[in-house]
Amino acid sequence: MNRDSNGYTFGFAAAMVLVVASVLAFTASSLKDLQSENVRKEKMQNILSTIGIETDREGAEVLFNQYITEQLALKNDGSIDASVDAFSDVKLSFELKKDAQDQRFPLYVASVDASQYYIIPLRGSGLWDAIWGYIALDNDRNTIKGAVFDHKGETAGLGAEITQQWFMDRFVGEKIFDTSGKLVGISVSKTNNDPNDTDKDDHEVDAISGATITGDGVSDMIIERLQHYLPYLKATSADLAYNN
Amino acid sequence: MSQPKSNKKPAIFFVAKEREPLFSKKNRALLKDPLDDNNPITVQVLGICSALAITVQLKPAVVMTLSVIAVMGASNVIVSILRNAIPNRIRIIVQLVVVASMVILVDQVLRAFAYDVSKQLSIFIGLIITNCIVMGRLEAFALGNGVWKSFLDGVGNAAGYGFMLILVAFFRELLGSGKLYGYQVIPDALYEMGYENNGLMLLSPMALITLGLIIWVQRARNRKLIEKN
Numbered sequence: 001m002n003r004d005s006n007g008y009t010f011g012f013a014a015a016m017v018l019v020v021a022s023v024l025a026f027t028a029s030s031l032k033d034l035q036s037e038n039v040r041k042e043k044m045q046n047i048l049s050t051i052g053i054e055t056d057r058e059g060a061e062v063l064f065n066q067y068i069t070e071q072l073a074l075k076n077d078g079s080i081d082a083s084v085d086a087f088s089d090v091k092l093s094f095e096l097k098k099d100a101q102d103q104r105f106p107l108y109v110a111s112v113d114a115s116q117y118y119i120i121p122l123r124g125s126g127l128w129d130a131i132w133g134y135i136a137l138d139n140d141r142n143t144i145k146g147a148v149f150d151h152k153g154e155t156a157g158l159g160a161e162i163t164q165q166w167f168m169d170r171f172v173g174e175k176i177f178d179t180s181g182k183l184v185g186i187s188v189s190k191t192n193n194d195p196n197d198t199d200k201d202d203h204e205v206d207a208i209s210g211a212t213i214t215g216d217g218v219s220d221m222i223i224e225r226l227q228h229y230l231p232y233l234k235a236t237s238a239d240l241a242y243n244n
Numbered sequence: 245m246s247q248p249k250s251n252k253k254p255a256i257f258f259v260a261k262e263r264e265p266l267f268s269k270k271n272r273a274l275l276k277d278p279l280d281d282n283n284p285i286t287v288q289v290l291g292i293c294s295a296l297a298i299t300v301q302l303k304p305a306v307v308m309t310l311s312v313i314a315v316m317g318a319s320n321v322i323v324s325i326l327r328n329a330i331p332n333r334i335r336i337i338v339q340l341v342v343v344a345s346m347v348i349l350v351d352q353v354l355r356a357f358a359y360d361v362s363k364q365l366s367i368f369i370g371l372i373i374t375n376c377i378v379m380g381r382l383e384a385f386a387l388g389n390g391v392w393k394s395f396l397d398g399v400g401n402a403a404g405y406g407f408m409l410i411l412v413a414f415f416r417e418l419l420g421s422g423k424l425y426g427y428q429v430i431p432d433a434l435y436e437m438g439y440e441n442n443g444l445m446l447l448s449p450m451a452l453i454t455l456g457l458i459i460w461v462q463r464a465r466n467r468k469l470i471e472k473n
Contacts (some may be wrong), residue, residue: 004332010332016341027353057359057360156297
């Protein structure tokens with residue numbers, strides 16, 4: 001057979017593509033259950049770490065069921081949609097593309113040693129791809145108890161540093177409402193002149209050098225996602241004066 | 245090759261080839277050479293980028309080594325089996341497809357069975373595709389040699405690459421974080437006496453410098469690498 005003929009070349013390429021595609025498709029679908037189980041447990045692990053409970057992935061499920069007392073799916077008017085399972089049915093990346101009245105936003109309520117925490121999932125855009133995370137609010141629904149961030153493809157050593165503990169720790173103790181009760185979120189700021197982050201009332205944390213766009217993405221993600229929860233927060237905490 | 249001594253007239257008119265033992269001297273050299281005399285990293289200076297990126301700790305370096313051994317062994321075998329069928333004009337594409345599929349397989353398996361490691365290696369697993377050593381061995385060796393030899397060559401070169409990776413990671417993790425494979429090895433007493441981890445070791449420039457020192461030591465010790473001029 002003439003191996004240099006066009007027909008042979010095309011035939012070889014076509015056969016190769018078919019074989020490769022079926023092998024890969026078979027592998028991907030047979031490993032899918034194991035993979036999504038890992039992702040599910042990691043989500044539980046991340047949610048728990050915002051309220052200061054560190055666990056490995058295997059132990060996450062037990063602790064999650066122990067500490068997370070409520071998993072709510074909120075409509076955009078702050079009411080609860082009981083027909084939706086907040087943990088498994090709601091994917092923020094899909095929700096954000098829907099019309100406002102169809103959107104459902106998950107809220108996890110945790111109870112640890114008699115104090116309540118409100119854990120809000122976040123999702124936004126970094127420099128290259130999606131960034132996401134969880135932010136836990138204290139019982140006053142204002143002070144941040146803890147935050148976790150993750151990303152798909154930020155630059156290693158720069159934007160990817162948002163997943164480091166030292167960066168996430170900067171958010172602890174910051175407040176999302178200003179003194180007049182307006183929702184301001186937390187800005188990742190290059191000009192806050194507070195590198196040790198001792199000022200917990202400035203609504204700012206120190207940015208990472210070389211990761212400006214990722215940092216801005218984090219700021220935007222926090223304020224944009226928190227907006228969705230305003231009606232719920234207003235309706236459930238009468239002691240806070242909201243001014244939005 | 246000499247004609248085998250026998251009384252019978254040879255029925256076929258070609259020289260009967262002696263079967264080479266599986267681990268003949270030549271075959272052993274295929275495995276051994278890339279570890280030292282012809283190391284892909286220190287002698288051929290290939291695959292440097294990933295050597296800098298994933299040598300901060302031993303664990304990812306070990307996993308990367310195993311992944312590259314699996315990818316190179318398998319893709320060398322596949323390309324060697326197909327070597328007489330691959331159309332010459334699209335051979336680079338075929339090699340690329342073979343390597344890419346192997347890498348995706350490794351990535352999927354890691355995601356299912358070693359999720360944390362796969363997160364840590366993230367893009368670097370995908371970047372095995374672009375590792376010049378892999379394509380280089382396919383083009384230079386597997387396309388022209390038998391299956392078993394190609395397998396040895398792939399595994400040997402991947403091992404030579406991994407050996408350097410692990411060596412660099414050993415020094416970087418030890419001096420940079422005071423740990424080995426995640427376990428603390430430098431006693432607390434030493435820290436109390438004022439010893440500090442060298443933060444620079446965690447950054448990629450020190451990987452290059454460590455690699456440079458290794459090349460220096462290797463060239464000083466290995467007579468075959470001494471240049472004559």
